[in-house]
Amino acid sequence: xxxxxxxxxxxxxxxxxxxxxRQTVDILRSMIDRKLWKQMQSGADLPSNFDELELLxxxxxxxxxxxxxxxxxxxxxxxYMLGFMADDNSHVVLVPGFTDYTFxxxxxxxxxxxxxxxxxxxxxxxxxxxxxxxxxxxxxxIMRYAVSCLCIYDLxxxxxxxxxxxxxxxxxxxxxxxxxSEVIPSGDASQIVPIATLLLSAAAGxxxxxIARNLVVVRIKDKVxxxxxTAIMSRLLLLPATFxxxxxxxDISNRLLSLSRVSSNLTANFLSTxxxxxxxxVMFIQFFIYGGPLLTTGIIVIMIQLxxxxxxxxxxxxxxxxxxxxxxxxxxxxxxxxxxxxxxKTSGAEFRAFHQWAKAYxxxxxxxxxxxxxxxxxxxxxxxxxxxxxxVTMWAAWHYGLALSDYIAYCAVLSLVCxxxxxxxxxxxxxxxLLPETRLCQPIMAATPEVKEGRxxxxxxxxxxxxxxxxxxxxxxMPLLFDGLNLTINSGDYVALVGTSGCGKSxxxxxxxxxxxxxxxxxxxxxxxxxxxxxxxxxxYCIGICMQDGQLIEGTIRDNIIFSxxxxxxxxxxxxxxxxxxxxxxxxxxxxxxxPITVDGKGVSGGQRQxxxxxxxxxxxxxxxxxxxxxxxxxxxxxxxxxxNLAKLTCTRIVIAHRLSTIRQCNRxxxxxxxxxxxxxxxNELQARGYFSDFKNTEGDEx
Numbered sequence: 001x002x003x004x005x006x007x008x009x010x011x012x013x014x015x016x017x018x019x020x021x022r023q024t025v026d027i028l029r030s031m032i033d034r035k036l037w038k039q040m041q042s043g044a045d046l047p048s049n050f051d052e053l054e055l056l057x058x059x060x061x062x063x064x065x066x067x068x069x070x071x072x073x074x075x076x077x078x079x080y081m082l083g084f085m086a087d088d089n090s091h092v093v094l095v096p097g098f099t100d101y102t103f104x105x106x107x108x109x110x111x112x113x114x115x116x117x118x119x120x121x122x123x124x125x126x127x128x129x130x131x132x133x134x135x136x137x138x139x140x141x142i143m144r145y146a147v148s149c150l151c152i153y154d155l156x157x158x159x160x161x162x163x164x165x166x167x168x169x170x171x172x173x174x175x176x177x178x179x180x181s182e183v184i185p186s187g188d189a190s191q192i193v194p195i196a197t198l199l200l201s202a203a204a205g206x207x208x209x210x211i212a213r214n215l216v217v218v219r220i221k222d223k224v225x226x227x228x229x230t231a232i233m234s235r236l237l238l239l240p241a242t243f244x245x246x247x248x249x250x251d252i253s254n255r256l257l258s259l260s261r262v263s264s265n266l267t268a269n270f271l272s273t274x275x276x277x278x279x280x281x282v283m284f285i286q287f288f289i290y291g292g293p294l295l296t297t298g299i300i301v302i303m304i305q306l307x308x309x310x311x312x313x314x315x316x317x318x319x320x321x322x323x324x325x326x327x328x329x330x331x332x333x334x335x336x337x338x339x340x341x342x343x344x345k346t347s348g349a350e351f352r353a354f355h356q357w358a359k360a361y362x363x364x365x366x367x368x369x370x371x372x373x374x375x376x377x378x379x380x381x382x383x384x385x386x387x388x389x390x391x392v393t394m395w396a397a398w399h400y401g402l403a404l405s406d407y408i409a410y411c412a413v414l415s416l417v418c419x420x421x422x423x424x425x426x427x428x429x430x431x432x433x434l435l436p437e438t439r440l441c442q443p444i445m446a447a448t449p450e451v452k453e454g455r456x457x458x459x460x461x462x463x464x465x466x467x468x469x470x471x472x473x474x475x476x477x478m479p480l481l482f483d484g485l486n487l488t489i490n491s492g493d494y495v496a497l498v499g500t501s502g503c504g505k506s507x508x509x510x511x512x513x514x515x516x517x518x519x520x521x522x523x524x525x526x527x528x529x530x531x532x533x534x535x536x537x538x539x540x541y542c543i544g545i546c547m548q549d550g551q552l553i554e555g556t557i558r559d560n561i562i563f564s565x566x567x568x569x570x571x572x573x574x575x576x577x578x579x580x581x582x583x584x585x586x587x588x589x590x591x592x593x594x595x596p597i598t599v600d601g602k603g604v605s606g607g608q609r610q611x612x613x614x615x616x617x618x619x620x621x622x623x624x625x626x627x628x629x630x631x632x633x634x635x636x637x638x639x640x641x642x643x644x645n646l647a648k649l650t651c652t653r654i655v656i657a658h659r660l661s662t663i664r665q666c667n668r669x670x671x672x673x674x675x676x677x678x679x680x681x682x683x684n685e686l687q688a689r690g691y692f693s694d695f696k697n698t699e700g701d702e703x
Contacts, residue, residue: 061234172199248336255443455532467522514530
């Protein structure tokens with residue numbers, strides 16, 4: 001009997017855990033792009049643990065990171081988060097509300113507020129970046145994304161606040177007419193105090209509602225801007241490397257900032273101004289009620305204002321297009337000049353650099369000076385238009401013999417209508433600046449991610465590579481560099497790619513990394529076709545890379561080696577440094593692994609910089625290691641140690657080198673010529689066929 005009760009309780013517990021898990025995943029569906037859940041809707045198994053959830057996020061290009069929940073975290077809305085229960089480490093989705101977070105207890109199924117039950121949660125959580133749609137971005141898709149970041153409470157409170165501001169503003173014309181039509185003619189001073197109190201109360205209420213509306217707008221702006229900035233950055237990082245190469249770093253930075261400005265202004269500022277204008281349109285009802293014989297005159301005045309607004313929009317957009325184009329070119333030129341300041345100094349080219357800057361600055365200054373000039377004219381016309389309704393209305397009231405109370409009420413209504421029209425002016429001015437910004441960031445919006453959603457995540461391979469019928473050319477009007485290249489590299493091979501300059505050694509390596517896309521043929525890692533898998537996962541978990549033009553990052557030596565990977569430790573960094581013959585050099589530094597270095601490698605020598613890049617490639621213990629001229633800057637002693645350590649590794653190693661001492665250790669040397677494999681063998685075999693003797697005649701000791 002006791003056993004049966006225990007089994008029943010155990011079954012109920014298991015059933016409760018399954019329900020909580022399914023509920024967690026159901027809530028997670030609303031956090032991630034709904035395309036992610038097609039496999040689940042088709043009947044596939046739901047993820048049952050954190051590793052599977054992490055795999056699913058990677059598979060669908062959802063960036064995520066681990067955060068620490070500090071005191072009062074539930075009052076700061078940072079979007080959906082994945083939290084963990086303190087007792088059994090089960091995960092729960094933290095859902096943001098208007099003032100608090102809520103989560104569902106995985107055992108009881110009870111909905112709980114984080115402010116009251118935060119002690120049940122661990123301090124660590126996972127936050128995900130809601131991605132943009134995979135297709136090309138448009139202004140409409142950005143707006144749709146921005147609205148999806150908001151909860152119903154944000155929109156509801158914004159609508160209520162805007163409606164409250166509008167209704168309280170409409171109260172003023174009615175009271176003005178009441179005072180001049182009844183209170184003043186009657187001579188009853190006792191009515192003045194209640195009406196004045198009523199007006200003061202309305203003014204106080206209007207102030208409070210206006211403050212509440214502004215707070216809601218700021219909240220919306222912060223939420224949307226945070227989500228958009230993370231989505232934009234993740235989108236840019238997901239774009240193919242070939243896209244980034246089309247622009248200078250300064251130009252791409254300016255276009256990225258332009259996209260950020262567009263997304264930010266389109267949401268918070270534009271939404272607030274548009275809602276205020278739409279609700280202010282209710283003023284037109286009062287305008288027609290109190291218009292009477294002055295209605296036609298008021299409509300003419302409003303039409304003149306609308307015409308001035310359209311002229312301002314047309315001119316501002318035209319000038320802004322030129323300003324953005326010239327400004328983007330100027331920023332790119334400045335970035336290029338100061339990135340190469342050492343080359344400019346060493347070659348004495350300061351005057352030529354100044355000439356380059358002047359050529360880029362001249363059109364930018366010319367177009368920029370047109371903006372304030374246009375603003376002066378438009379501002380002057382706007383001031384004139386503010387007095388125009390008053391002058392025309394006074395003449396029309398005298399002409400039609402309008403009563404004083406009706407005239408005062410009409411003036412109050414007309415001023416509110418003109419204010420609504422001026423808000424429309426703010427909208428058109430914003431749009432006239434945003435449309436050119438949109439055209440500037442159009443290349444980023446039109447580009448699609450390198451890794452498509454749903455591609456298989458690869459975390460383990462043996463290291464075998466098969467290249468079948470590979471065809472590639474740099475441009476449509478250029479000849480084929482590879483025409484039907486076939487090559488097989490077995491797991492654990494130590495392969496050197498050699499050939500004359502321009503034969504495609506580095507390009508072949510970039511093709512194997514997925515950084516370039518072939519015209520035809522296939523590249524396989526084990527049984528995985530490179531075009532059908534998640535390239536990011538392959539590079540992250542299976543491949544180590546040290547390219548010819550590799551760059552350091554701003555930070556310490558440790559940061560450059562482990563590259564902020566939370567799964568790597570100091571022991572991993574030191575082991576990688578030992579393999580790269582860098583550990584002794586690091587110990588000589590006063591700060592050791594904490595020695596700061598810059599992007600351009602200041603603080604370390606050229607050889608040390610290259611060995612840091614080699615250590616970065618080795619630290620994850622990859623199954624395939626790519627080295628492109630990785631030892632070209634090393635001295636003979638360091639180069640010998642690195643080559644010996646590489647020879648002891650069991651992973652697949654593919655190197656491009658021009659030193660015979662480097663390729664001697666390779667068990668295979670592949671000679672490329674005319675887009676095909678011209679020869680294949682070890683060093684002794686190729687030397688016996690006289691290959692290296694031919695190269696010595698042209699390149700000395702280089703291969």
